[in-house]
Amino acid sequence: MSHRFRKPVNIMPTPTIDLAGPVAGIDTHTDTHTVAIVTETGKHLATDTFPTTSNGYQQVTEFLSAYSVVAAGIEGTNSYGAGLTRHLIGHGHVVFEVLRPTRALRRRDGKSDPVDALAAARQVLTGQALSIPKDTTGPVESLRMLQITRHQLVATAAKLLTLIKSLLVTAPVTVRQRYATMTTTTLVMTLSRCRPPADVTDPVNGTLTSLKSLATTYNMLRAQCDELDNKITDLVEVINPAMTQIFGCRAVTAAELLVSLGENPQRIRSQAALAHLWGVAPIPASSGRTNRHRLNRGGDRQANAALHRIVLVRMRHDERTRDYVQRRIKEGLSKKEIMRCLKRAIVREIYQVLCLGRPVRQSSGLRSDEFRALRSKKGLSQTQVAKKLGCAPARISDIETGKRRLSELKLTYEEFLKTA
Template structure:
């Protein structure tokens, strides 16, 4: 541990700043008027966290600690500091202009984090650990999809340059049929044919294994998301992947998001003022969490495809002269408002477990129900199993079953 200490008064109010790295933490202390008091380096271990907090407490009453990387390298220190009752705020890295002006080093970044906590520029509470399991499952599931896509692309590229007999036999098959056929085949022929078929068989088996892995992870992720926030999972168009991404973006303590406008800005779905002089306009936000923005986009597309209210809204906006891109932007902003309500309040999810037993007790088929309501049988099936939320249809379905 190294330290540089400046004279200070015992019992004064101070602010801390932490620059976190893989193996070390650099901690700085400033007074409540911004004066530099001390800085020191500690290891990223349990003992290092304890020593770092003792170092901060030795300089006075700690009002707040600004930490860079509360969800990465600074996670352990953040957890320990909050357990000890300290107020921790999340600090973004200094902007490039400031970094060019004053340079970069661990002490400089630690003091900058402390000043951010003092000035109020950094005021957001860090995310807690309640969604750590959802984050882990979500990352693993996406990794499986990425690896599966890479293997499928490799199969396609190999077939382009494969011997004519191999390309003719497997090149025209659809993706699932091709994968099954390649996984079953036994490499034979000359050296080139055997090598190519062996590679294709290995890739096909990899695709099948990754598909099964992704299905298992998605099932586990769905259970975790539903248990954590059933209202969010039940919202129309919100599947396991999009719900997990939105929960990871908001964190397990969504009270850190003060307003729904702040959540929309976090997701990059809030229009940014771009007015000047006589010009009064807004532009598209290109900041925020782009993965959360993509989740809102997928929800919007799903609702445009199957939700009656959304389709009527799209029709009205199209007649008003708006383009499809503009309509999707409006929808994402409205969806962000709904998602914020699901994240910050307990949204009641209507019970649908009684629908299927009631239908089966009267020997009514899915097809008969679907024909009565003018929908596909799959729509009724997913509604009964809780995979689709449509409160109006569920209520009408229940009333119809009562009188049928």
């Protein structure tokens, strides 16, 4: 499958920095942050190390102010440097996220905290590979914490269920025969309600005691997951209620996408950049006479998985998506290629809602062939319809034959047919 691009796509635009003054680079760790300051020409001015405490953050602020630093580049703004990033932004400093030094640079200059901080400062000077940090001071940060906790609880519950079934395989025959034919739901409910004798010297009693403990813990985790689901749903409605109006995007899926962009989705400059961030934009892999693109296996994999779930729902329950899949299969595309195309189309839809704040446009409920049948039933010609809608008759033909998308005109055409 071939892909065409007008130009290479960056996740973030190259920030415009006023370099009328020194810049700083900060190498972040669990216990300490190392700060290096250089002039606008790259000359090293000072380096110091500060603790990762409130007092340490204040010392970093005073250190930057003493040298009139105009911008700071921080490694790991969403991990070890999250607290310092919030502190500096809150005190009016311009902060960018920088990449860690490349292997080639580490082989040449060595590896230490002062060296990494100096490399971060000089990366700010070049303006390359810089990005705007995610804002972690709003409700999206709370959503991220809830999502992380829910993921862990779901994974733990799944492991407990696997362990229950594994123990039944080697359990005494009386226990195995009693529970072997039960469904998963009935099995967990029955085990949590059983009352094994207190004498665990008997393997039967020891097995039942273990299974009851696992089943009880599993039920507790499921109850906590349900409670978190309700909180996540409420929080998504507060942050961006339009996200759950997208077909196939329930609250938990919407939460993954919201967390991926953070509190400031406007930092994404285009829908192509958003597709690149979520790993659904092919990567140029051309060289010499070879002109091709490869699959992007990078990006935010949690967000990519969320897009995958939306695609699966649409392929099963959305008639327009099923028709699209059948048409593309006839064109020779594989299922994986079709799903990549669908993910890319969903990103365009989400960008309008999440980054531009536009409402969800409801898709047309009519297929292309249904437009022609409904128009003929009402005794209208393509010319008459085109005159009413203020477009060329060829556009009406394009809609009825499915040659062109024309989403806006298609919605207007459908509304006209229903009211004519």
